[in-house]
Each structure stands twice: as structure tokens, then as C-alpha cells.
Amino acid sequence: MSKLNGSWKITLHTYMGDMRSTLYATVEGDKLVGTCKDAANGAVAPLENGVVDGNKYQYDLTIKTPVGEMTNHLVGELGEDDVIRGTSTNPMGSFEFEAVRGEF
Numbered sequence: 001m002s003k004l005n006g007s008w009k010i011t012l013h014t015y016m017g018d019m020r021s022t023l024y025a026t027v028e029g030d031k032l033v034g035t036c037k038d039a040a041n042g043a044v045a046p047l048e049n050g051v052v053d054g055n056k057y058q059y060d061l062t063i064k065t066p067v068g069e070m071t072n073h074l075v076g077e078l079g080e081d082d083v084i085r086g087t088s089t090n091p092m093g094s095f096e097f098e099a100v101r102g103e104f
Contacts, residue, residue, distance in 0.1 A: 002027035003078055004057060008099040010036075012088055022103045032057050039104035055079075 008023040020039035025032055025047070032050030037043070043064065050059035055078040062071045076086025076099070084099040 002052065003055065003082075004032065004052060004084075006101060007103045008084060009102045009104050010084075010097055010099040012095055012097040014095045015093070020104050023099060027052050032059055036061050037104075038063070 004025050004027050006025065008025065010021045010023055012019045012021070022037045022039065023034065024037070025034040027033075030052055032047060032052045034047050034050070035044050036047065045061050045063050048060040048062065051057065056076070057078075058073065058075040060071055060073050062069055070090050070092075072088045072090045074086060074088045074097070076084045076097070078084050082101065084097075086097055088095050088097055
């Protein structure tokens, strides 16, 4: 079983402040599947194009915003300290995040 499986509390650091969500992830072979739930409004979106290579992963997440849909591309790596660190990129820029086990 992959160490990436399970629930992860993501904190994304943006110029608008920290944004929080919960990633529900399952590794199926070399694919990452699951959903992500926004802690502020409860909106849930499926992971798209999820790929896993060891402790590294990437996926796309399309969210609804007040100005329309926006796709984020997330790339992360699970460290030996059991913390995921990575970057989320969208049309507004690139932002660092970290994730620890649990749910918001």
C-alpha cells in the first residue's frame, strides 16, 4: 500500500493568504485518484490526470471560482518526515503548499 493513500490536510500559501483543503487520495498502480474538498466552502472536486512515481505525484484539479472555473496543476513529494511539500500552479501564479495527515 502506498504511503500517499489517505486523507491529507493541505495548506496552500497564496498572496491572498493561506487556503486550506483536504485531499482524499488513493494510489492505483501508477495513478493517483480521489477528491479534494475546500475547507472554506465545502466544494468537492475530483482529481484529474493523477500520476504517481514513488513518493512523487502530480494531478490537476479544476475548481469553480466567482470568475469561472480554474485548473490547478499540483506537483508534490512525500518526505521522510511524512509531510507532503509541493507547488500548485494556475493562471494566477505558482504557490507552495504542504500537507499533513488528517482532515479539515
